[in-house]
Amino acid sequence: MKLHWSPRSPFVRKVMIVLHETGQLENVERVRTVVALATPPGDDILKDNPLGKIPALVLDDGSCLFDSRVICEYLDTQHSGPRLLPSExxxxxxxxxxxxxxxxxxxxxxxxxxxxxxxxxxxxxxxxxxxxxxxxxxxxxxxxxxxxxxxxxxxxxxxxxxxxxxxxxxxxxxxxxxxxxxxxxxxxxxxxxxxxxTAAKDDAPPAAKDSTSLINFMQKS
CATH class of the missing domain: 1.20.1050.10 (Glutathione S-transferase Yfyf (Class Pi); Chain A, domain 2)
Structure with a gap:
């Protein structure tokens, strides 16, 4: 399988955690894929996911799953250990x-x-x-x-x-x-x-404006 992947995407991280938890990490090839809301997606991701989003998981038969919820639920059916999503x-x-x-x-x-x-x-x-x-x-x-x-x-x-x-x-x-x-x-x-x-890491150049101090939850609304 092939996973369109980024180290800073929280949705990709969900999939990576499931792969670790279920012992399937070695079954997946990670492909670094850059997507951004303000940037046109590349042909590589559009070929597999016409929505131009990650994560996208290409299965061995060539079909592709996208949206982290779909991918995580699929992966949870592909192992013999305890389920991460109860069946009922x-x-x-x-x-x-x-x-x-x-x-x-x-x-x-x-x-x-x-x-x-x-x-x-x-x-x-x-x-x-x-x-x-x-x-x-x-x-x-x-x-x-x-x-x-x-x-x-x-x-x-x-x-x-x-x-x-x-x-x-x-x-x-x-x-x-x-x-x-x-x-x-x-x-x-x-x-x-x-x-x-799978700790999130930002491998992109720093933005011109810094958002790290944008919100302080201890201030009154």
Missing amino acids: GADRITHLRWQAFGDGVTDIALLFRFEYLRDHADPALLEGFERKLRASLTALESEAAALAATPFGLGHISIACMLGQLDLRFAQSNWRLAAPRLADWYAGISQRPSLVA
Whole structure:
């Protein structure tokens, strides 16, 4: 299999964590693929994923899966160990919900940063993104105990990748001070070998504007 991959994509990181957790890492060739919202995608990614997004997983038969949720669920059917996504019942819905939550917050954070880095950012859009991020962090703080009590799975992976993206793109956000129970959970889960091995890294040149201090969760909305 071939994976269109980037070391700074939180959605690619989800797939990489699943590969580590399920022992399938050696089955996948990683292909460094650069995509950006403001840059036309290259022919290499468009050939496999007409949406021009990563991750995209090319299977041995030449077909391609895209969207991290689809890829992760597929990979979870290709191993003999414990499933990262329960097959049925309330536990499955819990992990699907957390996965949607983590992915949704990640989308907001990426759009927030993109808008901020534009030459003429829209203040109303920035305020809207910021309010959604604050509300989401507050909600996840209230679920920290449930996250800790639930066996590790896809929901945890998604939320952990989202928090890792906050550390990468909003390094001075103080989200840990605003959500101490969530921070304790994240500190523990971050020690898993799969998360250590896939820590997000930015291999791109620094942006002209720095977004690391864009938001401070300890300030009032």
